[in-house]
Amino acid sequence: MSSKTLLRQLAKTADGPLEKAVSGDPKLYWDEEIAAHEEDAIFRQDWVCPGLAAEIPNPGDYITFTVAGDPIFCIRDKEGAIKSFSNVCRHRMMQLLEGSGCTSRVVCPYHAWTYSLDGRLIGAGHMERSEGFNKKEVCLPEVRTEIWNGWIYVTLNPDAQPVAEALAPLHDVVSRYGMENYVPVVREEHVWNTNWKLLTENFMEGYHLPVAHRATVGAWFPVEKTVFPEQTYDAFTYQTFQKIGNATYGHAHPDNTALEGDWRITSVLPTVFPTHMYVLAPDHLWYLSLRPRGVGQVDVRFGVAIAPEVDAMLGYADERTAWIDELTEFFEHVNTEDRQVVEGIYAGSRSAHAAPGPLSWLEREIHDFQKYLSRRLSAKGV
Ligand code: FES
Ligand SMILES: [Fe+2]
Numbered sequence: 360m361s362s363k364t365l366l367r368q369l370a371k372t373a374d375g376p377l378e379k380a381v382s383g384d385p386k387l388y389w390d391e392e393i394a395a396h397e398e399d400a401i402f403r404q405d406w407v408c409p410g411l412a413a414e415i416p417n418p419g420d421y422i423t424f425t426v427a428g429d430p431i432f433c434i435r436d437k438e439g440a441i442k443s444f445s446n447v448c449r450h451r452m453m454q455l456l457e458g459s460g461c462t463s464r465v466v467c468p469y470h471a472w473t474y475s476l477d478g479r480l481i482g483a484g485h486m487e488r489s490e491g492f493n494k495k496e497v498c499l500p501e502v503r504t505e506i507w508n509g510w511i512y513v514t515l516n517p518d519a520q521p522v523a524e525a526l527a528p529l530h531d532v533v534s535r536y537g538m539e540n541y542v543p544v545v546r547e548e549h550v551w552n553t554n555w556k557l558l559t560e561n562f563m564e565g566y567h568l569p570v571a572h573r574a575t576v577g578a579w580f581p582v583e584k585t586v587f588p589e590q591t592y593d594a595f596t597y598q599t600f601q602k603i604g605n606a607t608y609g610h611a612h613p614d615n616t617a618l619e620g621d622w623r624i625t626s627v628l629p630t631v632f633p634t635h636m637y638v639l640a641p642d643h644l645w646y647l648s649l650r651p652r653g654v655g656q657v658d659v660r661f662g663v664a665i666a667p668e669v670d671a672m673l674g675y676a677d678e679r680t681a682w683i684d685e686l687t688e689f690f691e692h693v694n695t696e697d698r699q700v701v702e703g704i705y706a707g708s709r710s711a712h713a714a715p716g717p718l719s720w721l722e723r724e725i726h727d728f729q730k731y732l733s734r735r736l737s738a739k740g741v
Pocket of ligand 1: 448449450451452453467468469470471472
């Protein structure tokens with residue numbers, strides 16, 4: 360089947376009602392031409408999320424990331440603003456920073472060209488005989504960056520709609536939690552053997568929770584309490600759900616005075632297209648941010664942050680470390696459950712017998728995602 364036909368099929372499901380929707384064609388998840396088109400039409404156009412602003416709280420703190428395969432780093436400057444720059448040296452293209460950390464200046468590990476926190480070249484040894492070289496004219500290209508409710512978003516697209524506009528209706532739902540005050544406690548990097556879209560789709564639907572996650576987040580999860588927004592949005596989708604009974608995580612701490620009524624036991628599960636997804640609960644949040652690595656692998660950034668009341672309760676003793684270790688272990692367990700599923704689906708999608716199946720009403724967000732993919736990947740571009 361050609362890419363054009365694949366996209367026509369996708370458009371047919373996306374434009375129809377959820378009641379008639381089916382899952383994506385298997386080839387959609389491993390077709391190289393579709394992947395190349397996604398890079399241009401999605402990853403070079405839309406906002407992606409390197410993490411939480413609170414993960415780099417002090418001047419000089421940085422995290423690295425890639426956008427459409429392009430290495431960047433986000434760094435907090437001396438004035439406290441977060442900026443993002445190309446992570447490629449202007450001398451001979453060495454990658455400047457790795458992982459995350461704190462630095463007073465960015466020094467290239469190859470020949471020590473040195474950049475200030477605002478990307479200007481401030482040091483370059485033995486260049487006095489290079490004609491026309493003026494370090495004052497050299498600067499790392501800046502990458503557009505916006506902070507929204509505590510999240511860092513970056514894009515290569517100068518014309519992308521501002522995040523605050525694109526996510527305005529989501530702000531109305533999530534702002535009550537004050538997630539910009541949540542305290543990051545974990546960030547990990549993983550590579551999973553699946554297509555990025557299968558992981559996005561898996562994260563946003565609650566249908567699998569009572570089954571694939573019965574040992575973890577599937578407990579205390581009343582499926583019938585799942586609520587979806589009335590309309591679909593261009594840049595995101597979400598659902599809300601509740602944690603009942605004596606759930607280990609997911610309820611407001613007694614010192615939380617901001618959330619009222621059912622919101623004290625309600626979590627929001629937003630997916631900001633294409634690859635930023637999180638569970639925002641009254642006491643914690645955990646997120647995934649994905650980057651495709653070819654068709655059959657995906658880089659997964661996984662992070663956890665806890666509500667300030669929970670953080671205050673923990674103090675600084677060993678007890679805190681033990682509590683955070685236990686929480687991390689819990690969500691790592693959840694990730695392992697998901698990993699088995701999405702790697703299994705990817706393997707299944709390569710079968711000659713694989714075929715799209717009908718969606719449940721609980722998979723409404725997969726249908727929203729199909730609409731998004733169809734809008735971005737309209738057959739014209741292939
Ligand atoms: S490549 Fe960076 S200093 Fe040479
Ligand atoms: Fe899951």
